[in-house]
Amino acid sequence: xxxxSPAISxxxxxxxxxxxVGQKTAQRMAFQLLDRQRDGAAHxxxxxxxxxxxxxxxNTCRTLSETPECPVCADPERASAGLLCIVxxxxxxxxxxxxxxxxxxxxxxxxxLSPLDGIGPADIGLDRLxxxxxxxxxxxxxxxxxxxxxxxxxAHFIADMARRYQIQASRIAHGVPVGxxxxxxxxxxxxxxxxxxxxxx
Amino acid sequence: xxxxSPAISxxxxxxxxxxxVGQKTAQRMAFQLLDRQRDGAAHxxxxxxxxxxxxxxxNTCRTLSETPECPVCADPERASAGLLCIVxxxxxxxxxxxxxxxxxxxxxxxxxLSPLDGIGPADIGLDRLxxxxxxxxxxxxxxxxxxxxxxxxxAHFIADMARRYQIQASRIAHGVPVGxxxxxxxxxxxxxxxxxxxxxx
Numbered sequence: 173x174x175x176x177s178p179a180i181s182x183x184x185x186x187x188x189x190x191x192x193v194g195q196k197t198a199q200r201m202a203f204q205l206l207d208r209q210r211d212g213a214a215h216x217x218x219x220x221x222x223x224x225x226x227x228x229x230x231n232t233c234r235t236l237s238e239t240p241e242c243p244v245c246a247d248p249e250r251a252s253a254g255l256l257c258i259v260x261x262x263x264x265x266x267x268x269x270x271x272x273x274x275x276x277x278x279x280x281x282x283x284x285l286s287p288l289d290g291i292g293p294a295d296i297g298l299d300r301l302x303x304x305x306x307x308x309x310x311x312x313x314x315x316x317x318x319x320x321x322x323x324x325x326x327a328h329f330i331a332d333m334a335r336r337y338q339i340q341a342s343r344i345a346h347g348v349p350v351g352x353x354x355x356x357x358x359x360x361x362x363x364x365x366x367x368x369x370x371x372x373x
Numbered sequence: 374x375x376x377x378s379p380a381i382s383x384x385x386x387x388x389x390x391x392x393x394v395g396q397k398t399a400q401r402m403a404f405q406l407l408d409r410q411r412d413g414a415a416h417x418x419x420x421x422x423x424x425x426x427x428x429x430x431x432n433t434c435r436t437l438s439e440t441p442e443c444p445v446c447a448d449p450e451r452a453s454a455g456l457l458c459i460v461x462x463x464x465x466x467x468x469x470x471x472x473x474x475x476x477x478x479x480x481x482x483x484x485x486l487s488p489l490d491g492i493g494p495a496d497i498g499l500d501r502l503x504x505x506x507x508x509x510x511x512x513x514x515x516x517x518x519x520x521x522x523x524x525x526x527x528a529h530f531i532a533d534m535a536r537r538y539q540i541q542a543s544r545i546a547h548g549v550p551v552g553x554x555x556x557x558x559x560x561x562x563x564x565x566x567x568x569x570x571x572x573x574x
Binding site: 175176177178179180182183185186187189190191192197199200201202203204205206207209210212213214215216217218219220221222223224226227236237238261262263266282 | 376377378379380381383384386387388390391392393398400401402403404405406407408410411413414415416417418419420421422423424425427428437438439462463464467483
């Protein structure tokens with residue numbers, strides 16, 4: 173008995189598909205599920221199957237959606253402004269929605285340009301984004317990709333594309349988080365905060 | 374669209390059953406599974422169902438097992454020594470097996486005594502352990518519960534029980550880990566290492 177039994181091994185291997193879960197964590201998860209959380213484990217299996225069956229992508233913005241068009245894209249009022257916010261993931265859509273300050277539409281890249289990982293423009297749907305630019309309803313794109321090297325590169329790439337269609341492109345502001353203390357902010361962020369300073373009126 | 378759609382919400386909630394997984398991690402897991410790991414997610418659902426169906430507990434030592442008796446308990450050679458190692462979890466059985474130094478049998482508590490959490494002797498199978506003591510085949514118990522307050526309490530409790538049946542009880546040694554540096558060892562462990570010192574022969 174140097175190893176786990178087949179069904180336990182299979183479960184441990186299957187759990188490793190989860191992000192950030194290695195061998196030890198997967199073992200701990202498997203034991204907890206089989207020992208004390210059997211109802212929860214059965215429920216998880218059902219939820220996985222149900223979500224896989226029902227959740228696809230929005231045909232317009234590519235976010236995860238249970239309908240061919242997600243609720244935001246299906247809302248005619250939100251199309252009227254001609255504002256398109258570009259984000260990396262469906263979680264980012266939720267984050268922007270929670271601010272309550274954006275009334276336009278989204279385009280979800282489901283990733284970012286990353287040539288080293290073989291992720292090019294077509295993999296993040298930029299061909300479909302260009303089609304939308306061609307349709308002429310978009311007046312401004314707000315680039316809300318993450319402030320990482322790859323997120324910045326992606327934002328620049330899309331800004332160049334927007335320029336070819338005379339569409340205004342803006343990048344969300346980066347700086348010291350509200351409530352944060354200067355002392356604990358990393359120097360790149362602080363650099364952004366200085367270069368992006370605004371005149372006090 | 375301030376919230377996730379029903380199937381995604383249900384999946385996020387279901388993932389929170391995993392140990393150490395909170396709302397944010399569950400969100401990230403759900404999106405990764407639905408976006409890039411759909412095969413892995415389907416595989417995980419099947420592995421969960423299969424493990425739940427096939428894995429139960431060993432009737433003798435309580436460890437997770439696909440057969441009524443786990444391979445260790447079913448091995449007559451391992452019973453002959455009369456050695457019983459008490460551990461908290463099936464993962465601990467694997468850890469001890471990997472040392473290759475123990476040829477006896479195990480008893481898996483599937484927990485530890487924790488009165489504050491309402492976990493008493495019956496919850497960790499001590500009634501069944503006592504039955505084994507009564508049967509008279511056990512000559513020595515090796516207490517390999519974790520060196521935590523609760524693990525130590527559990528070990529003491531079982532040692533007292535063993536004494537009533539004239540069974541020798543020993544506790545595994547605690548001290549400085551092999552390859553560890555004194556400087557980085559916490560003082561409780563170092564205290565154990567000093568009080569458990571051995572004469573150099």
